[in-house]
Amino acid sequence: MSKVRIIVNPISGKGRSRVLAEELATEVASCGLDVETVFTQAKGEAMEAAAETGEDYAAVCAVGGDGTMNEVLNGIADRDIPLAIMPAGLSNVVAVELGIPADACAVANAIAQENTIEIDLCIASGRYFIGMGGAGWDAHIVHSIAQSRKTPLGFPGYVLPIARSLVSYSFPNITVTLDGARVSEKAGMVIVDNVKQYGGPFKVTNRADFTDNLLDVYLVHRASHIEMLKLFAGVLWGDHTRHGNAKYLRGKKLELASRGQVPVHIDGEACGHLPKTFETTGKKKRVVVPKQ
Numbered sequence: 001m002s003k004v005r006i007i008v009n010p011i012s013g014k015g016r017s018r019v020l021a022e023e024l025a026t027e028v029a030s031c032g033l034d035v036e037t038v039f040t041q042a043k044g045e046a047m048e049a050a051a052e053t054g055e056d057y058a059a060v061c062a063v064g065g066d067g068t069m070n071e072v073l074n075g076i077a078d079r080d081i082p083l084a085i086m087p088a089g090l091s092n093v094v095a096v097e098l099g100i101p102a103d104a105c106a107v108a109n110a111i112a113q114e115n116t117i118e119i120d121l122c123i124a125s126g127r128y129f130i131g132m133g134g135a136g137w138d139a140h141i142v143h144s145i146a147q148s149r150k151t152p153l154g155f156p157g158y159v160l161p162i163a164r165s166l167v168s169y170s171f172p173n174i175t176v177t178l179d180g181a182r183v184s185e186k187a188g189m190v191i192v193d194n195v196k197q198y199g200g201p202f203k204v205t206n207r208a209d210f211t212d213n214l215l216d217v218y219l220v221h222r223a224s225h226i227e228m229l230k231l232f233a234g235v236l237w238g239d240h241t242r243h244g245n246a247k248y249l250r251g252k253k254l255e256l257a258s259r260g261q262v263p264v265h266i267d268g269e270a271c272g273h274l275p276k277t278f279e280t281t282g283k284k285k286r287v288v289v290p291k292q
């Protein structure tokens with residue numbers, strides 16, 4: 001009998017992940033599959049739990065936000081086991097992009113019927129991702145939240161660090177090299193995306209295609225905080241790509257470096273500092289997606 005491992009971040013969605021995981025386990029079992037549920041307690045455990053699965057698994061399902069999804073992806077990235085996602089976090093960028101609902105019945109049926117699509121598998125200095133990454137201001141916010149996060153996070157958990165960083169953050173000089181060509185030496189923040197979604201109502205790289213084996217890159221040159229606010233407001237109605245202070249590019253290999261200590265996030269998780277290289281791998285990852 002085929003098995004399914006469900007890997008749950010129990011603090012995602014203020015405990016909603018537990019409820020969704022229980023519903024999913026029941027639905028998967030009723031489809032005639034063997035279910036194992038693993039609750040994680042610390043960073044890194046979701047990746048380990050995914051990596052321990054054998055080749056006879058029908059899927060490994062991440063129940064949580066993008067961070068949990070990214071860990072599970074890294075546990076099975078180079079193997080032919082489909083990644084399933086049950087969105088239960090505050091931010092579920094990849095699930096939104098692929099149209100995966102927080103619906104146990106739909107996800108369980110898709111796993112049982114092997115409804116998968118192929119998505120470009122990307123890597124950032126050894127860490128796989130299928131969503132997005134960034135260096136600079138947004139990564140700074142992710143890092144400051146990660147340092148203070150002890151409890152489940154709601155929107156208020158984001159508001160204070162964002163407000164604080166608007167006042168205090170000083171933009172670094174990031175050197176940006178795309179497919180061997182130097183495109184900027186004074187970027188203040190860089191967003192690199194496999195998907196259009198960025199989080200909440202925002203679509204920054206609104207022309208991204210997760211099957212074209214290319215990364216979409218949006219970079220903003222150093223600017224005043226007021227200018228940055230205007231730019232982010234522009235993201236809401238989609239005119240940010242024409243802003244004189246910004247560039248929208250596309251390529252296979254993005255190298256970012258800085259003399260300063262510039263934080264990096266990958267799929268919304270704090271992931272060290274520059275330098276980093278973001279690349280497409282030329283490989284695909286199968287992701288379970290319910291039929292719409």
Ligand SMILES: [Mg+2]
Nearest residue numbers: 209210212214
């Ligand atoms: Mg692409």
